[in-house]
Amino acid sequence: MEEKRLIQVYTGDGKGKTTASIGQAIRAKGHKFRVCFVHLFKHSEDFPYGEVEVLKELGIETISLVPHHPHFHRNISPEQIREDCLKALESIKKLFHKGYDMLVLDEILVALRDKFLKEEEILELLNQKPGSLELILTGRGATKKIIEKADLVTEMRKIKHPFTRGIKERRGIDY
Amino acid sequence: MEEKRLIQVYTGDGKGKTTASIGQAIRAKGHKFRVCFVHLFKHSEDFPYGEVEVLKELGIETISLVPHHPHFHRNISPEQIREDCLKALESIKKLFHKGYDMLVLDEILVALRDKFLKEEEILELLNQKPGSLELILTGRGATKKIIEKADLVTEMRKIKHPFTRGIKERRGIDY
Numbered sequence: 001m002e003e004k005r006l007i008q009v010y011t012g013d014g015k016g017k018t019t020a021s022i023g024q025a026i027r028a029k030g031h032k033f034r035v036c037f038v039h040l041f042k043h044s045e046d047f048p049y050g051e052v053e054v055l056k057e058l059g060i061e062t063i064s065l066v067p068h069h070p071h072f073h074r075n076i077s078p079e080q081i082r083e084d085c086l087k088a089l090e091s092i093k094k095l096f097h098k099g100y101d102m103l104v105l106d107e108i109l110v111a112l113r114d115k116f117l118k119e120e121e122i123l124e125l126l127n128q129k130p131g132s133l134e135l136i137l138t139g140r141g142a143t144k145k146i147i148e149k150a151d152l153v154t155e156m157r158k159i160k161h162p163f164t165r166g167i168k169e170r171r172g173i174d175y
Numbered sequence: 176m177e178e179k180r181l182i183q184v185y186t187g188d189g190k191g192k193t194t195a196s197i198g199q200a201i202r203a204k205g206h207k208f209r210v211c212f213v214h215l216f217k218h219s220e221d222f223p224y225g226e227v228e229v230l231k232e233l234g235i236e237t238i239s240l241v242p243h244h245p246h247f248h249r250n251i252s253p254e255q256i257r258e259d260c261l262k263a264l265e266s267i268k269k270l271f272h273k274g275y276d277m278l279v280l281d282e283i284l285v286a287l288r289d290k291f292l293k294e295e296e297i298l299e300l301l302n303q304k305p306g307s308l309e310l311i312l313t314g315r316g317a318t319k320k321i322i323e324k325a326d327l328v329t330e331m332r333k334i335k336h337p338f339t340r341g342i343k344e345r346r347g348i349d350y
Contacts, residue, residue, distance in 0.1 A: 006337060006348075010191055014329035015183075019198025020191035023226065024348070026201060027194065030225025031347035050205025051198065054233065101347070134348060153334035154189035160328040162181060172206035172276070173181075173199065173309060 005101070005134040006151035007126060011109060011142035014158035015174075021104045021136050022051050028134070029058055033101035036061045040088065040107045041069040047175035065091060066111070078116070085116040089125055102134040113141025123149060180276070180309040181326035182301060186284060186317035189331035190349075196279045196311050197226050203309070204233055208276035211236045215263065215282045216244040222350035240266060241286070253291070260291040264300055277309040288316025298324060 008024070010017040018039075025035045037055055042064065044052070055062050065088040068076050088111075095103055111117040122137075126149050129135050137150070147153050169175055183199070185192040193214075200210045212230050217239065219227070230237050240263040243251050263286075270278055286292040297312075301324050304310050312325070322328050344350055 004342075006342075008190075009334075012332070015327060016185055016191055016195035016198075016329045016331065019202065020195040020331075021198070022201050023191075023194025023197030026197050026229050027225040027350070028347040030227070030229045033347045050202040052205070054201050054205045058229065058233075147334060150335060151337050152190060154191045155332040155334050156191065156195075157187070157330040157332050158328075159184075159322060159330050160325060162326050167179075167181075172203040172208045175202070 005132055007129060007149065008134070008136045009109070009142050009146065009150040009153040010136070010138045010156060011140060011153070012156035012158070013140060014156035015161060016156045017138040018106050020154070020156075021106055021138050022055070024136055025055065025060055025102065025104055026058070028102045029060055034099060035102045035104070036063065036095055036098070036100045037104045038063045038065055038092065038095070038106065040066045040105070041110055042107065043067040043072070047169065049175050050172055063095075069110070082116045085111045086121075089117070089121060092125060093128060096128060096130055096133060100133060102136065104136045105138070107139040108137050109139030109141040109146070111139075112143065112146075113139065119143050119145055122146060126150075180307055182304060182324065183309070183311045184284070184317050184321065184325040184328040185311070185313045185331060186315060186328070187330035187332050188315060189333035190336060191331045192313040193281050195329070195331075196281055196313050197230070199311060200230065200235055200277065200279055201233070203277045204235055209274060210277045210279070211238065211270055211273070211275045212279045213238045213240055213267065213270070213281065215241045215280070216285055217282065218242040218247070222344065224350050225347055238266075238270075244285070257291045260286045261296075264292070264296060267300060268303060271303060271305055271308060275308060277311065279311045280313070282314040283312050284314030284316040284321070286314075287318065287321075288314065294318050294320055297321060
Protein backbone atom coordinates (compact mmCIF):
# COMPACT_ATOMS: atom_id res chain seq x y z
CA MET A 1 0.00 0.00 0.00
CA GLU A 2 1.21 3.48 -0.82
CA GLU A 3 2.04 5.26 2.43
CA LYS A 4 0.28 8.54 2.94
CA ARG A 5 2.53 11.46 2.15
CA LEU A 6 2.40 14.54 4.34
CA ILE A 7 3.21 18.24 4.61
CA GLN A 8 6.37 19.15 6.56
CA VAL A 9 7.28 22.67 7.68
CA TYR A 10 10.68 23.87 8.91
CA THR A 11 10.50 27.38 10.28
CA GLY A 12 12.11 29.60 12.94
CA ASP A 13 15.15 31.85 13.17
CA GLY A 14 17.83 29.20 13.65
CA LYS A 15 20.18 27.53 11.18
CA GLY A 16 19.05 24.16 9.85
CA LYS A 17 15.88 24.73 7.83
CA THR A 18 17.33 24.44 4.34
CA THR A 19 19.90 21.85 5.38
CA ALA A 20 17.17 19.69 6.97
CA SER A 21 15.23 19.82 3.71
CA ILE A 22 18.38 18.86 1.77
CA GLY A 23 18.87 15.98 4.19
CA GLN A 24 15.28 14.86 3.64
CA ALA A 25 15.81 14.96 -0.11
CA ILE A 26 18.98 12.85 0.23
CA ARG A 27 17.30 10.31 2.51
CA ALA A 28 14.35 10.02 0.16
CA LYS A 29 16.68 9.66 -2.82
CA GLY A 30 18.40 6.80 -0.98
CA HIS A 31 15.09 4.97 -1.21
CA LYS A 32 14.71 5.83 -4.90
CA PHE A 33 12.06 8.48 -4.37
CA ARG A 34 11.58 10.91 -7.23
CA VAL A 35 12.58 14.22 -5.67
CA CYS A 36 12.35 17.82 -6.87
CA PHE A 37 14.06 20.61 -4.95
CA VAL A 38 12.76 24.13 -5.61
CA HIS A 39 14.56 27.06 -4.09
CA LEU A 40 13.23 30.57 -3.91
CA PHE A 41 15.09 33.83 -3.34
CA LYS A 42 18.45 32.18 -3.89
CA HIS A 43 20.63 33.47 -6.63
CA SER A 44 23.77 31.59 -7.53
CA GLU A 45 25.58 34.84 -8.24
CA ASP A 46 24.99 35.98 -4.67
CA PHE A 47 26.16 32.72 -3.20
CA PRO A 48 27.25 29.63 -5.14
CA TYR A 49 25.23 27.16 -3.07
CA GLY A 50 27.29 24.01 -2.67
CA GLU A 51 24.30 21.72 -2.48
CA VAL A 52 22.88 22.54 -5.92
CA GLU A 53 25.52 20.72 -7.94
CA VAL A 54 25.45 17.71 -5.62
CA LEU A 55 21.66 17.42 -5.79
CA LYS A 56 21.82 17.61 -9.59
CA GLU A 57 24.60 15.00 -9.68
CA LEU A 58 22.31 12.68 -7.72
CA GLY A 59 19.50 13.09 -10.23
CA ILE A 60 17.43 15.34 -8.01
CA GLU A 61 15.82 18.02 -10.12
CA THR A 62 16.62 21.51 -8.83
CA ILE A 63 14.58 24.51 -9.89
CA SER A 64 15.19 28.15 -9.03
CA LEU A 65 12.08 30.34 -8.80
CA VAL A 66 11.97 34.04 -7.89
CA PRO A 67 15.75 34.21 -7.75
CA HIS A 68 15.93 37.74 -6.40
CA HIS A 69 15.01 39.06 -3.01
CA PRO A 70 14.89 42.82 -2.46
CA HIS A 71 17.19 42.39 0.53
CA PHE A 72 20.01 41.60 -1.90
CA HIS A 73 18.64 43.28 -5.04
CA ARG A 74 17.28 46.65 -4.08
CA ASN A 75 16.66 47.67 -7.69
CA ILE A 76 13.81 45.15 -8.02
CA SER A 77 10.44 46.44 -6.92
CA PRO A 78 8.24 44.59 -4.40
CA GLU A 79 5.50 44.62 -7.08
CA GLN A 80 7.80 42.74 -9.45
CA ILE A 81 8.62 40.18 -6.74
CA ARG A 82 4.91 39.77 -5.95
CA GLU A 83 4.24 39.04 -9.61
CA ASP A 84 7.14 36.58 -9.77
CA CYS A 85 5.85 34.84 -6.63
CA LEU A 86 2.39 34.42 -8.17
CA LYS A 87 3.97 32.91 -11.27
CA ALA A 88 6.02 30.64 -9.01
CA LEU A 89 2.81 29.36 -7.38
CA GLU A 90 1.48 28.39 -10.80
CA SER A 91 4.75 26.61 -11.64
CA ILE A 92 4.61 24.74 -8.33
CA LYS A 93 1.03 23.62 -8.97
CA LYS A 94 2.22 22.14 -12.26
CA LEU A 95 5.03 20.32 -10.42
CA PHE A 96 2.36 18.68 -8.24
CA HIS A 97 1.38 16.61 -11.25
CA LYS A 98 4.77 15.50 -12.54
CA GLY A 99 4.87 12.29 -10.53
CA TYR A 100 7.33 13.35 -7.84
CA ASP A 101 7.29 11.58 -4.48
CA MET A 102 8.83 14.56 -2.69
CA LEU A 103 8.83 18.25 -3.47
CA VAL A 104 10.85 20.75 -1.42
CA LEU A 105 9.87 24.42 -1.54
CA ASP A 106 12.88 25.98 0.10
CA GLU A 107 12.31 29.45 1.59
CA ILE A 108 8.76 29.71 0.28
CA LEU A 109 7.61 30.90 3.71
CA VAL A 110 9.83 33.95 3.34
CA ALA A 111 7.45 35.06 0.57
CA LEU A 112 4.71 35.01 3.19
CA ARG A 113 6.74 36.74 5.88
CA ASP A 114 7.72 39.51 3.48
CA LYS A 115 4.16 39.86 2.16
CA PHE A 116 4.89 38.85 -1.44
CA LEU A 117 2.35 36.07 -1.03
CA LYS A 118 -0.82 35.99 1.06
CA GLU A 119 -1.54 33.32 3.63
CA GLU A 120 -4.63 32.17 1.72
CA GLU A 121 -2.56 31.74 -1.45
CA ILE A 122 -0.19 29.35 0.34
CA LEU A 123 -3.11 27.54 2.01
CA GLU A 124 -4.79 27.09 -1.36
CA LEU A 125 -1.54 25.61 -2.69
CA LEU A 126 -1.41 23.18 0.24
CA ASN A 127 -5.01 22.16 -0.42
CA GLN A 128 -4.00 21.09 -3.90
CA LYS A 129 -1.17 18.77 -2.77
CA PRO A 130 -1.70 15.28 -4.19
CA GLY A 131 -1.91 12.50 -1.58
CA SER A 132 1.09 10.78 -3.18
CA LEU A 133 3.44 13.74 -2.64
CA GLU A 134 5.53 14.59 0.45
CA LEU A 135 5.68 18.39 0.45
CA ILE A 136 8.30 20.27 2.45
CA LEU A 137 8.13 24.01 3.09
CA THR A 138 10.94 25.97 4.70
CA GLY A 139 11.54 29.53 5.78
CA ARG A 140 10.85 31.92 8.59
CA GLY A 141 7.27 33.01 8.58
CA ALA A 142 5.02 29.97 9.16
CA THR A 143 1.69 31.24 10.42
CA LYS A 144 -0.74 29.57 12.80
CA LYS A 145 -2.99 28.48 9.93
CA ILE A 146 -0.11 26.98 7.98
CA ILE A 147 1.02 25.11 11.08
CA GLU A 148 -2.54 23.81 11.52
CA LYS A 149 -2.60 22.62 7.92
CA ALA A 150 0.82 20.89 8.10
CA ASP A 151 1.38 17.41 9.51
CA LEU A 152 4.89 17.92 10.82
CA VAL A 153 6.30 21.23 12.00
CA THR A 154 9.68 21.90 13.54
CA GLU A 155 10.73 25.32 14.77
CA MET A 156 14.46 25.77 14.32
CA ARG A 157 15.13 28.02 17.27
CA LYS A 158 18.35 30.00 17.32
CA ILE A 159 20.16 29.44 20.60
CA LYS A 160 23.48 30.69 19.26
CA HIS A 161 24.68 31.76 15.84
CA PRO A 162 28.12 33.02 14.82
CA PHE A 163 26.53 35.76 12.64
CA THR A 164 25.64 37.56 15.86
CA ARG A 165 29.31 37.86 16.72
CA GLY A 166 30.18 39.20 13.30
CA ILE A 167 31.21 36.01 11.51
CA LYS A 168 30.08 36.27 7.88
CA GLU A 169 28.51 33.60 5.68
CA ARG A 170 31.00 30.78 5.31
CA ARG A 171 31.52 28.79 2.11
CA GLY A 172 30.54 25.14 2.53
CA ILE A 173 28.58 25.97 5.68
CA ASP A 174 26.10 28.76 4.94
CA TYR A 175 26.06 28.40 1.16
CA MET B 176 43.37 32.40 4.58
CA GLU B 177 41.83 29.30 6.08
CA GLU B 178 38.46 30.22 7.54
CA LYS B 179 38.03 29.32 11.18
CA ARG B 180 36.01 26.17 11.58
CA LEU B 181 33.47 25.94 14.36
CA ILE B 182 31.36 23.64 16.54
CA GLN B 183 27.69 23.28 15.57
CA VAL B 184 25.04 21.65 17.74
CA TYR B 185 21.55 20.52 16.64
CA THR B 186 19.43 19.47 19.58
CA GLY B 187 15.80 19.43 20.74
CA ASP B 188 12.82 17.11 20.38
CA GLY B 189 11.79 18.00 16.83
CA LYS B 190 12.52 16.35 13.50
CA GLY B 191 15.40 17.83 11.53
CA LYS B 192 18.58 17.26 13.54
CA THR B 193 20.06 14.40 11.55
CA THR B 194 18.69 15.68 8.26
CA ALA B 195 20.23 19.14 8.92
CA SER B 196 23.59 17.48 9.50
CA ILE B 197 23.19 15.47 6.28
CA GLY B 198 22.37 18.72 4.48
CA GLN B 199 25.48 20.36 5.92
CA ALA B 200 27.57 17.43 4.75
CA ILE B 201 26.10 17.72 1.25
CA ARG B 202 26.64 21.48 1.08
CA ALA B 203 30.23 21.10 2.26
CA LYS B 204 30.82 18.32 -0.25
CA GLY B 205 29.57 20.65 -2.97
CA HIS B 206 32.55 22.84 -2.14
CA LYS B 207 34.92 19.85 -2.17
CA PHE B 208 35.28 19.66 1.60
CA ARG B 209 36.55 16.36 2.94
CA VAL B 210 33.63 15.14 5.02
CA CYS B 211 33.20 12.25 7.44
CA PHE B 212 29.77 11.30 8.77
CA VAL B 213 29.73 9.25 11.96
CA HIS B 214 26.44 7.92 13.23
CA LEU B 215 25.85 6.46 16.65
CA PHE B 216 23.04 4.21 17.87
CA LYS B 217 21.85 3.53 14.33
CA HIS B 218 21.77 0.00 13.15
CA SER B 219 21.04 -0.75 9.53
CA GLU B 220 19.10 -3.88 10.48
CA ASP B 221 16.67 -1.80 12.54
CA PHE B 222 16.17 0.75 9.79
CA PRO B 223 17.92 0.80 6.40
CA TYR B 224 18.80 4.50 6.48
CA GLY B 225 18.42 5.88 2.97
CA GLU B 226 21.09 8.52 3.40
CA VAL B 227 23.97 6.12 4.08
CA GLU B 228 24.29 4.77 0.56
CA VAL B 229 23.94 8.22 -0.98
CA LEU B 230 26.62 9.71 1.27
CA LYS B 231 28.96 6.84 0.39
CA GLU B 232 28.20 7.26 -3.31
CA LEU B 233 29.27 10.90 -2.99
CA GLY B 234 32.59 9.95 -1.45
CA ILE B 235 31.61 10.98 2.07
CA GLU B 236 33.05 8.49 4.53
CA THR B 237 30.35 7.03 6.78
CA ILE B 238 31.24 5.28 10.00
CA SER B 239 28.89 3.51 12.39
CA LEU B 240 29.93 3.57 16.06
CA VAL B 241 27.98 2.04 18.98
CA PRO B 242 25.38 0.61 16.63
CA HIS B 243 23.03 -0.58 19.35
CA HIS B 244 20.88 1.39 21.71
CA PRO B 245 19.18 -0.42 24.61
CA HIS B 246 15.87 1.09 23.51
CA PHE B 247 15.94 -1.22 20.48
CA HIS B 248 18.26 -3.93 21.81
CA ARG B 249 17.25 -4.76 25.34
CA ASN B 250 19.66 -7.68 25.61
CA ILE B 251 22.68 -5.33 25.60
CA SER B 252 23.62 -4.03 29.05
CA PRO B 253 24.10 -0.32 29.80
CA GLU B 254 27.64 -1.19 30.98
CA GLN B 255 28.41 -2.62 27.55
CA ILE B 256 27.07 0.51 25.85
CA ARG B 257 29.09 2.72 28.20
CA GLU B 258 32.22 0.79 27.25
CA ASP B 259 31.40 1.05 23.53
CA CYS B 260 30.82 4.81 23.90
CA LEU B 261 34.22 5.28 25.53
CA LYS B 262 35.84 3.37 22.66
CA ALA B 263 33.87 5.54 20.23
CA LEU B 264 35.34 8.68 21.83
CA GLU B 265 38.83 7.34 21.20
CA SER B 266 37.96 6.54 17.57
CA ILE B 267 36.57 10.05 17.13
CA LYS B 268 39.73 11.63 18.53
CA LYS B 269 41.72 9.71 15.91
CA LEU B 270 39.35 11.02 13.21
CA PHE B 271 40.26 14.56 14.33
CA HIS B 272 43.68 14.02 12.78
CA LYS B 273 42.74 12.48 9.44
CA GLY B 274 42.57 15.77 7.57
CA TYR B 275 38.79 16.12 7.35
CA ASP B 276 37.26 19.56 6.92
CA MET B 277 33.95 18.50 8.46
CA LEU B 278 33.07 15.74 10.89
CA VAL B 279 29.47 14.96 11.83
CA LEU B 280 28.80 13.07 15.06
CA ASP B 281 25.16 12.18 14.56
CA GLU B 282 23.23 11.38 17.77
CA ILE B 283 26.30 11.65 20.00
CA LEU B 284 24.32 13.82 22.42
CA VAL B 285 21.97 10.91 23.04
CA ALA B 286 24.92 9.19 24.73
CA LEU B 287 24.99 12.10 27.15
CA ARG B 288 21.23 12.24 27.68
CA ASP B 289 21.14 8.52 28.41
CA LYS B 290 24.18 8.70 30.71
CA PHE B 291 26.46 6.49 28.64
CA LEU B 292 28.91 9.40 28.44
CA LYS B 293 29.60 12.14 30.96
CA GLU B 294 29.39 15.81 30.17
CA GLU B 295 33.08 16.29 30.93
CA GLU B 296 34.00 13.54 28.49
CA ILE B 297 32.20 15.31 25.66
CA LEU B 298 33.66 18.68 26.69
CA GLU B 299 37.15 17.19 26.70
CA LEU B 300 36.49 15.89 23.18
CA LEU B 301 35.39 19.36 22.06
CA ASN B 302 38.55 20.87 23.55
CA GLN B 303 40.60 18.65 21.28
CA LYS B 304 38.90 19.73 18.05
CA PRO B 305 41.50 21.00 15.56
CA GLY B 306 40.97 24.57 14.35
CA SER B 307 40.72 23.32 10.76
CA LEU B 308 37.73 21.05 11.46
CA GLU B 309 34.02 21.94 11.41
CA LEU B 310 32.48 19.65 14.04
CA ILE B 311 28.74 18.95 14.11
CA LEU B 312 27.01 17.26 17.03
CA THR B 313 23.39 16.17 16.95
CA GLY B 314 20.93 14.61 19.35
CA ARG B 315 18.60 15.45 22.17
CA GLY B 316 20.51 16.17 25.33
CA ALA B 317 22.75 19.22 24.78
CA THR B 318 23.58 20.64 28.21
CA LYS B 319 24.22 24.24 29.19
CA LYS B 320 27.98 23.71 29.20
CA ILE B 321 27.96 22.12 25.76
CA ILE B 322 25.89 25.00 24.43
CA GLU B 323 28.40 27.43 25.96
CA LYS B 324 31.27 25.61 24.29
CA ALA B 325 29.60 25.45 20.85
CA ASP B 326 29.62 28.31 18.33
CA LEU B 327 26.28 27.60 16.68
CA VAL B 328 23.34 25.93 18.40
CA THR B 329 19.87 25.35 17.02
CA GLU B 330 17.10 23.79 19.04
CA MET B 331 14.81 21.80 16.78
CA ARG B 332 11.57 22.30 18.65
CA LYS B 333 8.69 19.94 17.91
CA ILE B 334 5.57 21.93 17.13
CA LYS B 335 3.82 18.97 15.50
CA HIS B 336 4.91 15.45 14.64
CA PRO B 337 2.87 12.69 13.01
CA PHE B 338 4.29 10.11 15.48
CA THR B 339 2.05 11.66 18.13
CA ARG B 340 -1.00 10.71 16.10
CA GLY B 341 0.19 7.15 15.67
CA ILE B 342 1.91 7.38 12.30
CA LYS B 343 4.96 5.06 12.36
CA GLU B 344 8.44 5.67 10.98
CA ARG B 345 8.15 6.15 7.24
CA ARG B 346 10.69 4.85 4.73
CA GLY B 347 12.43 7.68 2.88
CA ILE B 348 11.30 10.17 5.51
CA ASP B 349 12.33 8.93 8.95
CA TYR B 350 15.01 6.47 7.81
